[in-house]
Amino acid sequence: xxxxxxxxxxxxxxxxxxxxxxxxxxxxxxxxxxxxxxxxxxxxxxxxxxxxxxxxxxxxxxxxxxxxxxxxxxxxxxxxxxxxxxxxxxxxxxxxxxxxxxxxxxxxxxxxxxxxxxxxxxxxxxxxxxxxxxxxxxxxxxxxxxxxxxxxxxxxxxxxxxxxxxxxxxxxxxxxxxxxxxxxxxxxxxxxxxxxxxxxxxxxxxxxxxxxxxxxxxxxxxxxxxxxxxxxxxxxxxxxxxxxxxxxxxxxxxxxxxxxxxxxxxxxxxxxxxxxxxxxxxxxxxxxxxxxx
Ligand SMILES: NC(=O)c1ccc[n+]([C@@H]2O[C@H](COP(=O)([O-])OP(=O)(O)OC[C@H]3O[C@@H](n4cnc5c(N)ncnc54)[C@H](OP(=O)(O)O)[C@@H]3O)[C@@H](O)[C@H]2O)c1
Numbered sequence: 001x002x003x004x005x006x007x008x009x010x011x012x013x014x015x016x017x018x019x020x021x022x023x024x025x026x027x028x029x030x031x032x033x034x035x036x037x038x039x040x041x042x043x044x045x046x047x048x049x050x051x052x053x054x055x056x057x058x059x060x061x062x063x064x065x066x067x068x069x070x071x072x073x074x075x076x077x078x079x080x081x082x083x084x085x086x087x088x089x090x091x092x093x094x095x096x097x098x099x100x101x102x103x104x105x106x107x108x109x110x111x112x113x114x115x116x117x118x119x120x121x122x123x124x125x126x127x128x129x130x131x132x133x134x135x136x137x138x139x140x141x142x143x144x145x146x147x148x149x150x151x152x153x154x155x156x157x158x159x160x161x162x163x164x165x166x167x168x169x170x171x172x173x174x175x176x177x178x179x180x181x182x183x184x185x186x187x188x189x190x191x192x193x194x195x196x197x198x199x200x201x202x203x204x205x206x207x208x209x210x211x212x213x214x215x216x217x218x219x220x221x222x223x224x225x226x227x228x229x230x231x232x233x234x235x236x237x238x239x240x241x242x243x244x245x246x247x248x249x250x251x252x253x254x255x256x257x258x259x260x261x262x263x264x265x266x267x268x269x270x271x272x273x274x275x276x277x278x279x280x281x282x283x284x285x286x287x288x289x290x291x292x293x
Contacts, residue, residue, distance in 0.1 A: 004049035012059035022148035045074035082108035113162035133162035195290035219290035
């Protein structure tokens, strides 16, 4: 397929590269020039990249970024044609997405929200999980692209529900991870080594994918960003905004947001979100160690 890929960050670059490797004809664009993908043509604007494409795929930071890529100067809107499919794999606001989709559809094009779960490694390996909102016949057309970048996809319903479900997923990751590192910190203070605690966690019902994935990084003290703190902070805020719109109270997430507020104030925004443990350690005056891990 002729695909325009917009946004070559941690995720987008590997996703675009996997599209090229699967034989799609890819044109890429990134706000800051200089980022390229081997085998792809580079365009000077979203409008230029979109011109003549069957599919326009976005993976940028946040709601404002998507709005500007679509409707800003030389945005995708300039090149929209009948039947073109616009796909958004960023994680952004579900309500804003519905508005963007209306504007795109007014021009006869289609809109699909397809945020992803799986981090940098899954993007590199083409094993992302797509969480999709949109019409079934449109999603059907995207299958060759989805197969190039991911291993599974789940349709949540109409446009906006992909992002809604993605926020619900990240709410759980943020709260589960906070529980895990609070447990490690208290354990350390009570003299229980993290390396001794982990096999117990993994043998019990406390076991979780979040813990399995993050524990090795925590024990190695490796906080290089797979999923940067600033993006998880954004997703927590998006979930809280969506909860406010839906008149739902999320007390645990509200408290976790405060931890992220402090972490960002402390300059940790570009570290992986796993680095929130360092705040707990600072407050407890101890560092978690995994001697026997
Ligand atoms: N990393 C993960 O593990 C992960 C997992 C699942 C979902 N996501 C979601 O996927 C999206 C991208 O994440 P990422 O990790 O690839 O982020 P990233 O490395 O920070 O890249 C962000 C991309 O967005 C672009 N961008 C930011 N503001 C823009 C604007 N106003 N206009 C146009 N482009 C703009 C950046 O361009 P510049 O190069 O010019 O800054 C860059 O290409 C986010 O919504 C994130 O929440 C990430």
